[in-house]
Amino acid sequence: MSHHTITFEGVWFAYPDGTEALRGVSFTISHGEAVGIIGPNGAGKSTLLLHINGSLLPSRGRVLIGGLEVSKGTRGEVRRRVGLVFQDPDDQLFMPSVYEDVAFGPLNMGLGEEEVERRVDKALRWLGCYHLRDRPPHRLSTGQKRAVSIAAVMAMEPDILIMDEPSSNLDPRSRREVISFLNGFIHTKIIATHDLDLVLDTCQRVILLNGGVVKADGPAGEILLDGKLLEENGLELPLSCQRRQWP
């Protein structure tokens, strides 16, 4: 089986305080698919993403990555395949300089120094932040932080890329850059977001989540244009598809 498939089999998850964030989620994502996870606030999107790399483990059901069941014992292996970019780059960047931060993952993978250097340079150039390499992360703009946090994950050369709200707090230009980056990544990718236009631009498939349940799963072109379905689930048509009424 390909390294790049993701399977959720009846996944339930409750947080320690009893909140049931996922209630029987099932789907399969195959190699090379680009999937947008959409849903209103509190739908369970972030919780779902955290299951893909074993940051959270299901209370019931299973998650399989390339045929390997995610568990305490396998999550080390799973994290080499799955790169997760967090919503707030401040949660992710903690090293004294951009370069060291991007090298953090590859070094933890036990790669040799030359290979680490090659990957860090490549990732930084890819995200257009090579010139920031010696800067401390706390002195970067939000857009720059986002780019660096993506580079930090890309340097690990994951088979599967997962992003939580990649366009939040970004200005239009930085947002464009993230979109063109996403379209350049050919492996499996999963993006959780409220930015339906971004999904329209980057994903072929959409999974609509609400109250911890999959409400719809299908081609992006269908789900994102189904005004009734979106409205029932607390969402609106993508801006680019709304008819504007000028007074």
Add this chain to the structure above:
Amino acid sequence: MLSDHLHIRTLDLISLRDTPVHRIDPRVKLLLTLLFSFFVVSFPRYEIEGLLPYFLYPVFLLLLGRVPVGFVMKRLLVLSPFVVLVGIFNPLLDRHPYEVGGMVMAGGWVSFASIVMRFILTAGAFILLSATTSIPSLSFAMEGIGFPRVFSLQIILLYRYIFVLGEEVYRVFRAREVRSFGRPLRAGDLADMMGSIFMRTLDRSERVHRAMVSRGFDGRIRRPRAGRIRGRDILFFAIFLSLFISFRFYGGGP
């Protein structure tokens, strides 16, 4: 903001400059500064003249590291009450006449002056060290010369998140301010705010930890390109160490 209050931004700005002194390996600088203090402290209590040559080291750091004199002075002043407290009774207790540079003074005054000089030298050297080395590299240097790993991890995370938490504290205060309509801050409000800050900090640390583990963190921070001490680091170290030694054994004092 909190981080401004702690003057971390100023230190951060100065310590991130690029000068010959900033470029010296932090471990070498840290070790040399420790040795420097050891030499300075090792002189007998009435020593004055023997200490003078040692000013070379802090002056070197100051000039080549382009550290503003005011920056060092301010910090020395903040620390000075402790020294005065330690040395102030010497002149009262020790009235034996003592000769320095042809003048005869009460021994207590001489030893007091000597304490002040040692303070300026050692505290000055450490202030300059922190001004010419970024906090994270300094903490990695501590690990490099044998301090336990948890310390460096703590310092790195503290340094990184003090900016982030500073913003969060600021946000909580501002959120209260816009809703308080000029009502003075009461103890109850403050307790609520502290609670909110605490919860945010807890959430933040959970997310940071999760992000670190997602990139394979296993309790140890590995660094790229660390560890290579270059020729000029060794030269810097050797020159100053031999100076410290010769000042100690040939330049007066028993």
